[in-house]
Amino acid sequence: MLDNLSNSLKETFKKIASLNLISDADVDEILKDVQRALLRNDVSVRVVSEISSNVRARVKKESKGLTKKERFIKSLYDELVSVMGYGEEFEVGKKPFKILLVGLFGSGKTTTSAKIAFLLKKKGYKTCMVSLDNYRPAAFEQLKQLGDANGIKVFGEKGLKKQLNPWKKNEKDLLKHDVIIIDSAGRDSLQDKFVKEIVEVKKITEPDEVLLVVPAEIGQGVEALAKNFHDNLNITGIIITKMDTSAKGGGALTASHITKTPVKFITTGEGVGDVEFFKPKRFVSRILGMGDVESLLENVSEHISVESAEKTAKKFVSGKLSLIDFYEQIDSLNKMGSFKKIFSMMPQLGALGKIDNSMLDSSKEKMSSYRVVMQSMTLDELENPKKLNPSRVSRIAQGSGVSEKDVRELIRAYNQISKLSKQMDKRKMNKMMRKMGL
Ligand SMILES: Nc1nc2c(ncn2[C@@H]2O[C@H](COP(=O)(O)OP(=O)(O)OP(=O)(O)O)[C@@H](O)[C@H]2O)c(=O)[nH]1
Ligand SMILES: [Mg+2]
Numbered sequence: 001m002l003d004n005l006s007n008s009l010k011e012t013f014k015k016i017a018s019l020n021l022i023s024d025a026d027v028d029e030i031l032k033d034v035q036r037a038l039l040r041n042d043v044s045v046r047v048v049s050e051i052s053s054n055v056r057a058r059v060k061k062e063s064k065g066l067t068k069k070e071r072f073i074k075s076l077y078d079e080l081v082s083v084m085g086y087g088e089e090f091e092v093g094k095k096p097f098k099i100l101l102v103g104l105f106g107s108g109k110t111t112t113s114a115k116i117a118f119l120l121k122k123k124g125y126k127t128c129m130v131s132l133d134n135y136r137p138a139a140f141e142q143l144k145q146l147g148d149a150n151g152i153k154v155f156g157e158k159g160l161k162k163q164l165n166p167w168k169k170n171e172k173d174l175l176k177h178d179v180i181i182i183d184s185a186g187r188d189s190l191q192d193k194f195v196k197e198i199v200e201v202k203k204i205t206e207p208d209e210v211l212l213v214v215p216a217e218i219g220q221g222v223e224a225l226a227k228n229f230h231d232n233l234n235i236t237g238i239i240i241t242k243m244d245t246s247a248k249g250g251g252a253l254t255a256s257h258i259t260k261t262p263v264k265f266i267t268t269g270e271g272v273g274d275v276e277f278f279k280p281k282r283f284v285s286r287i288l289g290m291g292d293v294e295s296l297l298e299n300v301s302e303h304i305s306v307e308s309a310e311k312t313a314k315k316f317v318s319g320k321l322s323l324i325d326f327y328e329q330i331d332s333l334n335k336m337g338s339f340k341k342i343f344s345m346m347p348q349l350g351a352l353g354k355i356d357n358s359m360l361d362s363s364k365e366k367m368s369s370y371r372v373v374m375q376s377m378t379l380d381e382l383e384n385p386k387k388l389n390p391s392r393v394s395r396i397a398q399g400s401g402v403s404e405k406d407v408r409e410l411i412r413a414y415n416q417i418s419k420l421s422k423q424m425d426k427r428k429m430n431k432m433m434r435k436m437g438l
Pocket of ligand 1: 104
């Protein structure tokens with residue numbers, strides 16, 4: 001999924017991480033890499049130049065307590081998140097909650113209707129679908145088949161002539177549901193007649209969400225398309241389909257930026273379960289392939305996100321704790337007490353007594369010295385601290401301006417926690433985490 005973009009951006013962030021001091025020339029060079037990566041992946045020129053100028057402006061602006069490198073990482077990350085998703089994530093609001101799917105031929109409206117219906121049904125909503133497609137032959141049959149296979153009620157009629165008939169005839173029954181998903185007809189382009197029809201559907205059904213369905217492979221043409229749909233229908237969000245079939249996908253992400261509406265769902269295959277609520281931050285982290293980015297950022301953000309604490313907790317349980325996770329963990333102890341909560345509920349963490357408590361209660365100064373030390377390590381060393389030998393320890397101490405003792409102290413604390421995480425009863429810990437909703 002977005003493999004090309006992902007690979008290029010991973011390289012970029014690695015490059016930034018490897019630089020201790022960042023010059024203006026570095027910023028320019030790295031931004032050029034980012035621009036190339038985005039353009040190659042069909043993100044529109046306008047969006048790309050907006051990102052670059054925003055990042056450049058934010059890097060220039062001094063901000064309290066942040067180094068230039070931190071400002072660079074943070075602003076680049078934020079800007080990428082904002083391209084990938086704008087505003088609110090999907091939520092079912094007041095009932096009945098009506099979702100209208102619109103888009104061109106074959107974009108995935110009908111199959112995605114069923115996927116979303118299935119997802120929301122699993123979440124406990126009484127969900128139904130209605131086919132208002134009077135254009136594609138056997139449109140109703142297609143939706144009905146998907147509904148029947150997944151226990152979702154479908155309204156509509158065979159050989160539909162007037163698109164709004166199924167709505168008007170069944171309105172009372174439809175409105176008894178928590179969620180109503182409305183599948184509409186597609187066309188190969190946005191002609192006037194089509195616009196008129198779909199505007200009519202919106203007027204009569206009064207949807208809470210109008211979601212534009214865009215296939216990942218759409219390319220640069222998306223800009224005009226998204227604008228057109230938006231001007232006529234005031235869409236509330238984007239669904240990107242077929243993420244599994246396209247290594248690019250930047251075009252579809254552009255739709256979000258152009259319409260200033262969020263991507264709400266993505267679909268990643270033909271099965272009814274192949275759909276996800278879209279979470280921009282998680283998505284960007286996945287594309288960048290780095291828990292590292294978040295941890296590079298954690299000192300920059302005001303709060304550690306619950307999401308990153310969950311991620312750390314999961315890695316902790318799996319025994320795959322990197323130095324960055326470790327840092328995140330001790331820092332989050334101070335910041336949100338979330339790990340403390342886990343620890344306090346775990347009988348076997350009596351073993352915590354074995355850990356030097358001062359490590360877990362690290363002062364701000366200690367944390368910032370750890371941070372400096374970590375910035376002098378390579379990514380590989382951060383992921384696998386065992387690879388650090390005495391000569392590297394000495395180099396790192398020199399590079400970060402602290403004593404070798406400080407470096408060793410960080411590694412020792414990491415080793416203790418890492419050992420503890422391996423000793424713990426994984427099953428019990430997993431069960432506990434599930435209970436806590438992690
Ligand atoms: N691989 C893959 N195929 C998908 C995905 N979403 C949809 N498709 C396929 O795309 C094709 C078109 O999907 P439909 O849901 O029928 O598209 P539509 O927008 O309703 O099409 P019209 O009603 O003709 O406008 C079908 O063969 C789907 O199985 C996806 O996420 N991954
Ligand atoms: Mg269809």
